[in-house]
Amino acid sequence: GIQxxxxxxxxxxxxxxxxxxRCNFSDSVNNLQWFHQNPWGQLINLFYIPSGTKQNGRLSxxxxxxxxxxxxxxxxxxxxxxxxxxxxxWVTSGSRLTFGxxxxxxxxx
Amino acid sequence: DGGITQSPKYLFRKxxxxxxxxxxxxxxxxxxxxxxxxxxxxxxxxxYSQIVNDFQKGDIAEGYSVSxxxxxxxxxTVTSAQKNPTAFYLCASASKADTQYFGPGTxxxxx
Numbered sequence: 001g002i003q004x005x006x007x008x009x010x011x012x013x014x015x016x017x018x019x020x021x022r023c024n025f026s027d028s029v030n031n032l033q034w035f036h037q038n039p040w041g042q043l044i045n046l047f048y049i050p051s052g053t054k055q056n057g058r059l060s061x062x063x064x065x066x067x068x069x070x071x072x073x074x075x076x077x078x079x080x081x082x083x084x085x086x087x088x089x090w091v092t093s094g095s096r097l098t099f100g101x102x103x104x105x106x107x108x109x
Numbered sequence: 110d111g112g113i114t115q116s117p118k119y120l121f122r123k124x125x126x127x128x129x130x131x132x133x134x135x136x137x138x139x140x141x142x143x144x145x146x147x148x149x150x151x152x153x154x155x156x157y158s159q160i161v162n163d164f165q166k167g168d169i170a171e172g173y174s175v176s177x178x179x180x181x182x183x184x185x186t187v188t189s190a191q192k193n194p195t196a197f198y199l200c201a202s203a204s205k206a207d208t209q210y211f212g213p214g215t216x217x218x219x220x
Contacts, residue, residue: 048207
């Protein structure tokens with residue numbers, strides 16, 4: 001099956017810093033999503049981005065499907081950005097999402 | 110409100126008991142999913158259903174059972190055969206290969 005690798009596994013930042021999270025995948029996909037899991041466990045949709053670039057406030061994402069990776073950018077980080085960020089992909093002709101192991105982000109005040 | 114609801118939020122079970130976790134959605138989505146998450150880990154797929162009265166095993170289906178009698182509902186039963194059921198359980202729904210949305214989760218603890 002498809003492999004989804006996220007890096008780094010852990011990231012600690014000071015408030016106001018910028019960061020880039022990476023997601024590599026091993027096969028062609030027709031759907032890629034980024035999620036943020038908050039401290040209460042809720043998974044929040046950030047982006048549906050099978051290709052191209054999208055921006056939402058301080059967050060933006062870019063997927064280069066031909067090179068099989070996606071990047072999530074967080075600018076001017078805030079303590080509320082803390083949590084786990086998951087990348088998940090839906091393979092072409094598949095019927096389910098496959099998740100990476102996540103990046104644990106801690107933003108200190 | 111539109112969305113996915115899960116109940117209960119917290120559930121305690123004695124060893125040897127079966128328990129059923131509820132998942133309801135009013136998003137008119139065809140597909141529904143159950144995931145398990147252990148502390149510090151990612152999400153693992155238990156079961157999924159792409160249409161009413163049909164469902165498929167995921168990666169860790171042993172010790173679990175599901176039903177899909179209605180489009181809106183996809184309950185998960187954790188049976189006594191599940192050796193280590195203490196975990197966080199998340200339900201999700203999606204419209205085919207489109208954006209997947211998650212419920213708030215149920216934390217199950219075996220006493």
